[in-house]
Amino acid sequence: MSLLELKSISKIYGDLHALDNVSLKVEKGEWVAIMGPSGSGKSTMMNIIGCMDKPTSGQVLLDGVDISKESDRNLTAIRRDKIGLIFQQFHLVNYLTALENVMVAQYYHSVPDEAEAMEALRRVGLADRAKHLPSQLSGGEQQRVCIARALINYPELILADEPTGNLDEANENIVLEIFRQLHAEGTTLVVVTHDPEVGEVAQRTVVLEYGKITREIHNESFEAKTAPALAEARN
Amino acid sequence: MFFRMIRGAFVRQKGKMLMIALTIALGASLATAMLNVMLDVGDKINQELKTYGANITVVPKSSSVLNNLYEVEGGEEAQEAFLREDELGKIKTIFWAFNIVDFAPFIDTTADLDSGEEVRLVGTWFNHHLDLPTGEMLDTGVANLRTWWDISDGVWLDEQAESDPNAAMIGAMVARREGVGAGDTLHVKTRYGEADLKVVGVFDAGSDEDEEIYAPMDLVQALSDTDGYLTSIEVSALTTPDNELAIKAAKDPSALSVSQYETWYCTAYVSSICYQIQEVITDSVASPVRQVADSEGAILEKTEFLMVLITILSLVGSGLGICNLVTASVMERSNEIGLLKAIGAKDSAISGIVLTEIVLTGIVGAVIGYFVGFGFAQIIGHTVFGSSIEMKAMVIPIVAMLTVAVTLAGSIPAIRMLLRLRPAEVLHGR
Numbered sequence: 001m002s003l004l005e006l007k008s009i010s011k012i013y014g015d016l017h018a019l020d021n022v023s024l025k026v027e028k029g030e031w032v033a034i035m036g037p038s039g040s041g042k043s044t045m046m047n048i049i050g051c052m053d054k055p056t057s058g059q060v061l062l063d064g065v066d067i068s069k070e071s072d073r074n075l076t077a078i079r080r081d082k083i084g085l086i087f088q089q090f091h092l093v094n095y096l097t098a099l100e101n102v103m104v105a106q107y108y109h110s111v112p113d114e115a116e117a118m119e120a121l122r123r124v125g126l127a128d129r130a131k132h133l134p135s136q137l138s139g140g141e142q143q144r145v146c147i148a149r150a151l152i153n154y155p156e157l158i159l160a161d162e163p164t165g166n167l168d169e170a171n172e173n174i175v176l177e178i179f180r181q182l183h184a185e186g187t188t189l190v191v192v193t194h195d196p197e198v199g200e201v202a203q204r205t206v207v208l209e210y211g212k213i214t215r216e217i218h219n220e221s222f223e224a225k226t227a228p229a230l231a232e233a234r235n
Numbered sequence: 236m237f238f239r240m241i242r243g244a245f246v247r248q249k250g251k252m253l254m255i256a257l258t259i260a261l262g263a264s265l266a267t268a269m270l271n272v273m274l275d276v277g278d279k280i281n282q283e284l285k286t287y288g289a290n291i292t293v294v295p296k297s298s299s300v301l302n303n304l305y306e307v308e309g310g311e312e313a314q315e316a317f318l319r320e321d322e323l324g325k326i327k328t329i330f331w332a333f334n335i336v337d338f339a340p341f342i343d344t345t346a347d348l349d350s351g352e353e354v355r356l357v358g359t360w361f362n363h364h365l366d367l368p369t370g371e372m373l374d375t376g377v378a379n380l381r382t383w384w385d386i387s388d389g390v391w392l393d394e395q396a397e398s399d400p401n402a403a404m405i406g407a408m409v410a411r412r413e414g415v416g417a418g419d420t421l422h423v424k425t426r427y428g429e430a431d432l433k434v435v436g437v438f439d440a441g442s443d444e445d446e447e448i449y450a451p452m453d454l455v456q457a458l459s460d461t462d463g464y465l466t467s468i469e470v471s472a473l474t475t476p477d478n479e480l481a482i483k484a485a486k487d488p489s490a491l492s493v494s495q496y497e498t499w500y501c502t503a504y505v506s507s508i509c510y511q512i513q514e515v516i517t518d519s520v521a522s523p524v525r526q527v528a529d530s531e532g533a534i535l536e537k538t539e540f541l542m543v544l545i546t547i548l549s550l551v552g553s554g555l556g557i558c559n560l561v562t563a564s565v566m567e568r569s570n571e572i573g574l575l576k577a578i579g580a581k582d583s584a585i586s587g588i589v590l591t592e593i594v595l596t597g598i599v600g601a602v603i604g605y606f607v608g609f610g611f612a613q614i615i616g617h618t619v620f621g622s623s624i625e626m627k628a629m630v631i632p633i634v635a636m637l638t639v640a641v642t643l644a645g646s647i648p649a650i651r652m653l654l655r656l657r658p659a660e661v662l663h664g665r
Contacts (some may be wrong), residue, residue, distance in 0.1 A: 004322065043663060047659040050577075050659075052577060052657070052658050052659035052662075053657075053659050073581070073582075076576065076579055076580075076581060077579070078575065079578075079579055080578065080579020085577055085578065087662060089662070091573075091574045091577075092574075093242030093571055093574065093663060094239075094245065094247070094571075095246060096239065096240070096243055100236070100239060102574070103236055104236065104240075105578045106579065106580070107236040107237075108563070108575070108578060108579045108580045108581075108584065109579055112236050149578070156595040180349075228275075
């Protein structure tokens with residue numbers, strides 16, 4: 001059973017078909033990049049997958065459960081329990097430290113655990129910046145805090161919206177390296193991007209144009225590149 | 236984490252929170268001031284209104300019947316009925332004795348002047364010292380009941396200092412016609428005697444009283460052969476505005492049930508005070524001077540209504556201010572709220588944070604407002620009534636409840652907006 005399955009979903013705003021009869025499957029542990037130009041429906045698809053919006057028609061199955069007709073209240077619970085969100089703009093609470101920003105996600109999920117939050121920051125290389133406010137962190141560091149926050153509740157799916165869109169090349173590489181590690185550990189990743197370099201490092205790339213999936217590209221070099229790292233991580 | 240977020244919001248939005256606290260403080264201060272003044276002002280306004288003169292007149296029963304039947308005042312038959320001077324002190328022994336501020340007895344007769352003119356000669360107390368049956372002492376008389384008299388020549392007659400028993404005050408018209416002033420002597424003659432009055436003051440009342448002569452009670456009683464008797468008493472009493480019960484009781488107290496009677500009797504309605512005066516003054520009828528009593532009641536009610544209105548308007552204004560500020564605060568934090576929703580916060584959890592912030596701010600504002608408002612009340616008390624306003628404990632819970640209610644009501648639009656915020660829209664800047 002696929003972790004995520006979109007069955008003929010459409011999202012219509014008036015006369016605009018933001019998504020038009022789109023179907024997609026994402027398996028557990030898979031790393032999928034969704035690419036396309038502006039206005040192609042990437043953000044709409046991300047919102048639907050991320051339980052922040054509902055399709056006009058079609059079904060969204062997450063772990064085999066149809067969530068397309070769920071109430072807002074239930075969608076909030078699904079988002080909290082199963083999905084980790086990473087944003088292009090980072091969206092950190094600017095009066096909380098890096099550590100507290102990670103703990104906020106724990107607070108709304110279960111119980112804040114400072115040691116666990118610190119471990120998440122250590123994992124993204126920010127243990128020494130835990131007590132810093134977002135304004136005292138660089139863009140790359142803020143994005144890594146955002147990733148730590150997305151990971152803290154062990155979600156089944158990490159959903160990233162243009163995660164490197166606001167980063168320089170060095171920080172982009174750091175973030176992609178973290179994604180590689182997460183994938184190696186078996187985390188399912190769906191990354192929405194318009195950056196071909198980010199799309200190329202994914203296992204599979206889905207291209208959206210005018211609300212339809214026009215192409216799916218399996219990155220043939222992916223297995224060759226990641227197999228050693230994957231084996232090492234799993235050992 | 237909850238309190239870290241509250242603290243963080245306070246620190247980050249301290250300017251806006253300060254504005255909200257000040258807005259609440261403004262509303263709370265006006266509410267505190269108005270409520271304190273309103274609860275304390277009844278007696279003060281009543282005291283002020285006493286300058287309008289007596290609000291109860293007491294006359295002999297037979298005289299009252301004639302007045303009621305023929306709508307006339309005075310007359311020979313009426314003059315034959317009297318009240319007893321030795322019962323005057325009993326007025327200060329009734330249930331509402333402390334509400335009797337002043338009273339003055341009157342005896343009147345007609346007298347001839349040397350010029351051949353006939354004038355009304357009124358005997359009364361000016362500032363009479365009275366030892367009450369209760370052991371208390373009281374100085375009362377027309378000096379307190381005719382505060383509007385303009386003494387155009389001489390001074391008020393001071394009964395306690397004046398050694399001449401024939402000292403008198405004359406109306407301005409009499410003084411002008413007879414060509415006398417303060418220090419002069421005026422000869423008067425009645426059926427029962429005559430006297431040389433020493434004029435100590437000439438008053439201008441702006442009424443028929445300007446045609447009269449006011450002299451000490453004993454002198455006029457002697458000149459009218461009515462020792463120990465009175466024709467009327469004027470009483471100034473602090474009263475409560477009439478309501479339906481008072482109106483019903485004024486018509487016929489016997490028509491009241493026992494509990495209604497007790498309520499009426501133990502409330503300072505003008506009718507219940509009249510009733511109690513009648514109980515202690517033999518064969519008397521005490522009746523309110525309706526124009527004065529009604530005016531006092533109306534002014535008191537209107538003043539209280541005005542204060543309630545100011546309180547309501549200030550709270551409404553405060554609520555609108557809070558509404559704007561909290562809505563602006565939520566709009567400013569829409570990204571943060573959208574993020575919290577996106578990572579799984581329930582609407583109730585986010586509303587809880589915002590409401591906790593606002594209520595904490597409201598408490599600070601209310602405490603500041605209470606003390607500032609109490610200061611306002613003192614300013615009003617000293618400026619308008621010339622005395623302090625007592626701090627009423629019951630105002631504290633009332634202001635607290637009003638503040639919380641207004642704060643929460645003012646936050647409703649912001650909370651509605653917060654609930655409508657969709658994380659997908661705010662996080663994508665839409």
